[in-house]
Amino acid sequence: MEPVVVLSLLGALIFLLLILGAPMKPLRWMGQGAIRLLIGALLLFFLNTFGGLFDYSLPINVFTAAISGFLGIPGIVALIFVDMLIIP
Template sequence: MIWLWGAGTLLLATLLVAFGVQPFFKWVWRFCTKWVIGLALLFILNRYGQAYGWYVPMNPVTTGIAGILGIPGTIALVYLYKGNSY
């Protein structure tokens, strides 16, 4: 298991050297911002959608999907979880 951490650290260091620190942190910032937007979308959906039977659990995968894909991704998540609730 420790070799996996070592390999991940080596990969991260290689990417930082190859592409530079600033573009890497810009990418991380953009990803985190989209993740928080996805969290907000799912919060609003779960808060106001329960009247219609809509509920999507908030976990890192679903918030990432909702953040990266936006409103169409959130609608797809509702469709997927609504179909499994019967």
């Protein structure tokens, strides 16, 4: 899709939500989930940055970002163990 179309659809959706109102709990959950995904991606980015010194990296995708974002440091440790021990 064209960026103009995507931005127009997002603008229309925001306008409709402002006019009609939105249930707050589901939006709050979605917002918190999105923030946790971003935090997980940042944690993986820093792991890959510092892991480059030791020639180690983990892929950054939705699955690994979700695990590291929702579980935190124990999730990153679990991802490292899975990567090192189970996936040779």
